[in-house]
Amino acid sequence: MTEAAITVRGLDHFFGEGDARKQALFDINLEVARGSLTVLMGPSGSGKTTLLTLMGCLREVHAGSIRLLDQDLFDADETTRIVMRRRLGFIFQAHNLHDSLTARQNVVMGLQVHGRGDGKRHAAAADHILALLGLGERLDYLPANLSGGQKQRVAIARALVSNPDIIFADEPTAALDKVSGLATVQLFKDLGQARRTTTVMVTHDPRILDLADRVVTLQDGRIVEDRAGVMRDNAQPR
Numbered sequence: 338m339t340e341a342a343i344t345v346r347g348l349d350h351f352f353g354e355g356d357a358r359k360q361a362l363f364d365i366n367l368e369v370a371r372g373s374l375t376v377l378m379g380p381s382g383s384g385k386t387t388l389l390t391l392m393g394c395l396r397e398v399h400a401g402s403i404r405l406l407d408q409d410l411f412d413a414d415e416t417t418r419i420v421m422r423r424r425l426g427f428i429f430q431a432h433n434l435h436d437s438l439t440a441r442q443n444v445v446m447g448l449q450v451h452g453r454g455d456g457k458r459h460a461a462a463a464d465h466i467l468a469l470l471g472l473g474e475r476l477d478y479l480p481a482n483l484s485g486g487q488k489q490r491v492a493i494a495r496a497l498v499s500n501p502d503i504i505f506a507d508e509p510t511a512a513l514d515k516v517s518g519l520a521t522v523q524l525f526k527d528l529g530q531a532r533r534t535t536t537v538m539v540t541h542d543p544r545i546l547d548l549a550d551r552v553v554t555l556q557d558g559r560i561v562e563d564r565a566g567v568m569r570d571n572a573q574p575r
């Protein structure tokens with residue numbers, strides 16, 4: 338049997354209180370295989386980001402259960418969630434780079450929050466991942482001197498540099514041209530093969546679908562379609 342990195346069972350989610358209370362997710366059930374690349378699709382407001390942030394320990398689970406890397410998130414205290422978050426990598430559209438830090442320094446920050454290793458090793462790891470993302474010539478550039486797509490790739494490098502077990506990405510390729518977008522998603526796939534890194538990605542980008550192991554479509558807070566992607570090699574157990 339394929340090992341699951343994420344298991345979601347009977348998940349509901351609500352926003353607001355009293356009369357303003359609104360249900361955003363309805364009875365979500367999902368099992369994500371370790372090392373796989375899963376794409377979440379669906380119209381605006383269908384609940385993709387809500388589901389992604391719940392799975393990423395960024396919101397409290399109220400009803401139903403989420404198991405992440407063998408840890409149950411229901412009723413998990415903040416300390417448990419913080420420890421779990423260190424094993425995850427996040428990539429969001431608003432890349433939140435520090436304006437006063439170079440590309441390399443921004444990526445090194447992704448390691449320092451984990452409090453591991455020394456400065457030289459951090460810099461070498463940052464340089465390596467930036468080079469993989471095609472930014473080897475931009476290590477010492479400040480964000481102001483990088484294009485939108487380059488900034489997005491620095492944010493991707495910062496999320497990947499700590500070797501997360503799971504990557505949660507919200508529209509990671511939106512600011513990228515076709516070649517960089519496909520190269521980035523291919524990198525997620527390669528990490529799935531080499532390190533069994535699991536990726537869950539929200540996207541509206543049809544170019545990505547051929548690379549996905551699985552495509553899950555949400556509508557009005559419910560999963561309405563769950564199908565295998567074109568290439569499935571990553572999802573195989575080792």
Ligand SMILES: Nc1ncnc2c1ncn2[C@@H]1O[C@H](COP(=O)(O)OP(=O)(O)OP(=O)(O)O)[C@@H](O)[C@H]1O
Pocket residue numbers: 352353361379380381382383384385386387388
């Ligand atoms: N903080 C919040 N407070 C109240 N309602 C919210 C909040 N966040 C999301 N919602 C509502 O929950 C539903 C799902 O939103 P969500 O952002 O998860 O959708 P989405 O599929 O990611 O949309 P998009 O593609 O536009 O990002 C929407 O009806 C939205 O208005």
